Amino acid sequence: MTALVSIEGATFGYSGAAVLKDVTYAVEAGAFTGIVGPSGSGKTSLLRLLLGTAKPQRGSVSRAPGVAVSYVPQLETVNWSFPVTVAECVLMSRAARRALPWATRDEKADVAGVLDRLGIADLAGRHIRELSGGQQQRMFIARALLRRPQLLLLDEPTSGVDVGTRHEVLHLLDDLNRDGLAIVLTTHDLNGMAAHLPHLVALHQRIIAAGAPADVIVPEVLERTFGARMEVLMHLGMPVVVDGGQVGLLRGVAG
Amino acid sequence: MTWTAILDPFHYQFFVNGLVAAILAGALCGLIGVFITLRGMSYIGHGLSHAIFGGFAAAPLLGVPTILGAGLWGLASALAINGVTRSRRIGADAAIGVVTTSSFALGVALLTRFGNKGPTFDALLFGSINGVAAGDLWLLAGALLFAAAVFTLLYRPLLFSTFDPEVADVSGVRVAWMDALLMFVLSVAILATLSIVGVTLVAAALVIPAVTARMLSDSFARMLWISPAIGTACGAIGTYASWQLEIPSGTTIVLTNAAAFLVVLALSRGRTLGRTAGLDDHTDALSPDAAPVAVPVR
CATH class of the missing domain: 3.40.50.300 (P-loop containing nucleotide triphosphate hydrolases)
Structure with a gap:
């Protein structure tokens, strides 16, 4: 590796x-x-x-x-009222390569491609405030992927x-x-x-x-x-951390 | 009121100069205000205008040209404020309050004790269209062109570092340089507009057109046109009102901006007011202060 x-x-x-x-x-x-x-x-x-x-x-x-390493921040730290669309937000990751406002034809195609890959191509023109939690996360991942990390x-x-x-x-x-x-x-x-x-x-x-x-x-x-002491049960081959008071109840279910 | 009375001020060159200055100042403050408000830096704009006041008072006493002395003073204050804001070692608001109000107090003390050779004390505090010279207009026009050039040529890095400074930094944007550059542009703008709008009212000229533009548009690019347009219109109307009402120009310009804000608020029935949420400092995701709250399952 x-x-x-x-x-x-x-x-x-x-x-x-x-x-x-x-x-x-x-x-x-x-x-x-x-x-x-x-x-x-x-x-x-x-x-x-x-x-x-x-x-x-x-x-x-x-x-x-x-x-190349890309980073996706916590959704809770973002100002969702900021006046940008999904496509504009994704294009930000090209800011270090080209500083002028206008997107080139290749950049537009790249943004459309990465949005399509993440299943949010139809949201390109939407304001970021209008997205659901999952769509917000997809947008930031799209922005990160545009750098080809x-x-x-x-x-x-x-x-x-x-x-x-x-x-x-x-x-x-x-x-x-x-x-x-x-x-x-x-x-x-x-x-x-x-x-x-x-x-x-x-x-x-x-x-x-x-x-x-x-x-x-x-x-x-x-x-x-x-x-802190935590109890762990195995359920369908996966560990499950449970509240101490629920252990007896869940042991019965898991068993 | 007769047409003669309405057109009367345009017969005076000093009024025309003042009007042009107010228009340029409105456009300049409106343009920079978009970045200032979206970065949650409104208080910095307010503080910086007070800091530069100290430079205005001190420069002539030190034998330095007022614009140069106040400019260097303002730049030093801007960089100090920027450094404090980025370092997070002490509360930025507290540090800005200490530095800028001390500079303002120093300016008041110097002007009171030694008098001044430039604009009057009242003009510096509340703005005046009297005595705007051709040099002032060139300074304003130069500052506006400089700001427009910076915001066009560095549009994307400035936008990214405004929206999401930590990720911008990781993505190759030189965020510290962008912050310093913006502070420089801001200090130049305040310096150029100070005698028109006044120390105590510059912050309003920076903030109100941008906030009004935010209520009118959900697009950052469009805000960069709308905000200067509002600033320009309010600068012209406010200057004219200043003449007719015999009130300092800074006051009437700010009141006109406030009226524009209220009109937009009323026309939108408050529906777009929510867009202005978040026009304050947002959390820095990677800062040590913003560690996510993790609650162990017990």
Whole structure:
């Protein structure tokens, strides 16, 4: 496997307080990884190191030559009243190549192509405020894909969305990964998102565990990661984290 | 009122100069205001005008040409404000308040103690169309052309860094440069318009046309035409009203802008007011302060 981005012994923090300590982690080509951890565990900082927008105080981050990385922000951080259409928003990712306002014929074709690939070609002229949660996520993924990245990073892609949108986003990312795109995302949704991914990293300043969901979503790892004891049941081969009070009830159902 | 009385001010060259200056200032403030409001920087525009006031007062005392001294003072203030805003080490609003009001207070102290050689104290505070010279008009026209050129030639990076600065940065846009450039354009615009609109009213001339344009359009590109058009029209009407009502021009220009806002609000029956939501600083997704809330399942 080829590492697209490698982090070696990285320590990183803000104002003297370390958020990440001695983290070693590599994103392989074709990876589909979820980073789980509580608030303040360093998930977003790890994304920043992978993106290259932050430098570790100790250790190193290296990116394979020619690897393009794109980023999809949290939907909740976006000003959805901003006066742009879907097509204009997607075209923004070409801002570093061409600064003038007018889109070239090739750019228009590229935008139309990526919107079509993500199933939102008919929304190109819509204002971004008029999109559903799933459509908003698709638009940002389209913007990220227009840069033709090898690695896509997403910050809490299912935060604040309903169950249907969560499924929609998960299936879309799975399709993109099958096409060869490496994906790393952060999530705090253990049951709805993390358990469905092929690979997880449990993070709390350090990497607590990494592997398949069945190896990471276990009470010992969760306690070290989240600082709270959690019960885990296996259901149809997938780990399910349950409320302590519901364990007896759900054991009966699962059994 | 007779036609003679209506057309009377146009017989005076100083009024015509003032009218042209107000039109240029309206277009300039309207154009820059689109970026200022969409970036949630309205308070910075307000603070910067106060900071530049200090430069206006200090420059003649230091033997430096007023425009050059106030310009350098304003640029230094703009870059300091930009640096504070980006560093997030202390609250941006608090830092801007301290820096700009101190500069304003210094300006008041200097003008009171030593007097001034340029525009009068009242003119600087509330604007005046008296004494607009050809040099002032050239400065305004140059500032407008400069702003229009910057916004055309760097349209996409400025748009991206306004909408989504973190992703723009990741996508190869030099966001820090865009921020600094915008602050430079803003400080030039405030410098050029200060004596027309006045320190205390520049922020309104920057903000109201853009907010009104936002209510009229859902398109960023169209806002860049509508906002200067509103600023231009209000500049002309406000200047004329200033003459007829014998009220400082900055006051009448801002009141005309406010009237335009109210007319649009009334005609749209408030339906488009919601578009102006989000015209404040939005969360920086990758900032340490904005870490997502993750609640472990217990």
